[in-house]
Amino acid sequence: MNGKDVSRVGLIINPIAGMGGRVALKGTDGVVEEAIKRGARPIAEELARLFLHELSHYGETWRVEFITGSDGLGEDVLRDFNFPYDVVRHRKVGYREILGVRIPDTTGEDTEELAARMAGTVDILVFAGGDGTARDVFKAVKRRIPILGIPTGVKMFSGVFAASPENAAKLLVEFLHGDARLVERDVMDLDEDAFRRDEVRPKHYGKALTPYVEILLQGAKEPTKTDEAEDVEATVEALAGELEDGIYFLGAGSTLKKLKDRLGIDGTLLGVDIVEIKNGKARILVKDAAEADLLRFTKEKPKVIVTVIGGLNFLFGRGNQQFSADVLRDIPKENITVVAAPSKVKNGFIRVYTGDSEVDGKLRGYIKVRVSPWMERMVKVI
Structure with a gap:
């Protein structure tokens, strides 16, 4: 926390996260078109709205100011709420349409760029995505600031995710109160192409600082002993x-x-x-x-x-x-x-x-x- 009256919270949304889950693609990296062909629809913004809706119930959040990405990277969702926010416009974000489904034309590089720009200006960075998004955020910020994941992906084996979007809001409130201690949590990701071939190839990317309250934060993936x-x-x-x-x-x-x-x-x-x-x-x-x-x-x-x-x-x-x-x-x-x-x-x-x-x-x-x-x-x- 920065000790000021206003707490600055970074918010980055990966708009395609989780689209491959219900259609059995086990992830979305590189297979957005295939996911849409199978009937997938974007879910990340919807789950980010659940997070913000829960957060809006807490009176203490009058002092929260969000810093977010443009358009589908966060701005589109925050526009529907009463939270004050500033937008980091790192580039013009376009849209593409696949079989009638309109999605922002973004990549992991957008997440990295936004996270790097936010690292020196926010008290905590909240992101909506899966393990790939966690990896991109951590790559940019390392341990300079705490990070917290709103679970919108498919696997989410990393330990930086709240148990649900609503729990992410509760955990953020505890952090703002100073009642959530910071702990080191594993950032992990799998090779999604290998995952789709029934091969598990996990990679450990490091340990991020994450606010912790028992029950609200999930653990990290563990194998059977x-x-x-x-x-x-x-x-x-x-x-x-x-x-x-x-x-x-x-x-x-x-x-x-x-x-x-x-x-x-x-x-x-x-x-x-x-x-x-x-x-x-x-x-x-x-x-x-x-x-x-x-x-x-x-x-x-x-x-x-x-x-x-x-x-x-x-x-x-x-x-x-x-x-x-x-x-x-x-x-x-x-x-x-x-x-x-x-x-x-x-x-x-x-x-x-x-x-x-x-x-x-x-x-x-x-x-x-x-x-x-x-x-x-x-x-x-x-």
């Missing part, structure tokens, strides 16, 4: 033998890939597969399904099997946006099976965020998590 691998194998084998005939939506991750292998199907590691079990035999109906594919089968009373993303503690909302609010709305909670290594639920809670309060509310409370062949643990969903 080596000493739990055999337990996971045994749990998956037991679960595979218990599945009844029907339609299943099998989620992403190494635990679910073990289940797919055990069922004898060529399922994806990092995508969602639609599987039918009939007379005890499994076959894939749709491999690497998008939201639209899942919606075609929701009337078939499907069962969902998912795992928890280690470190992030997310069940829905990170890396599996195919499970949208529209998909989950008609699926009873009792039709959702969660299987995870014990370390992934060690905090005693897991998260969901679909962007729909009614659907999230249905999922919250407690859910059974299969943690061994013979044991389930009741874990709170927040």
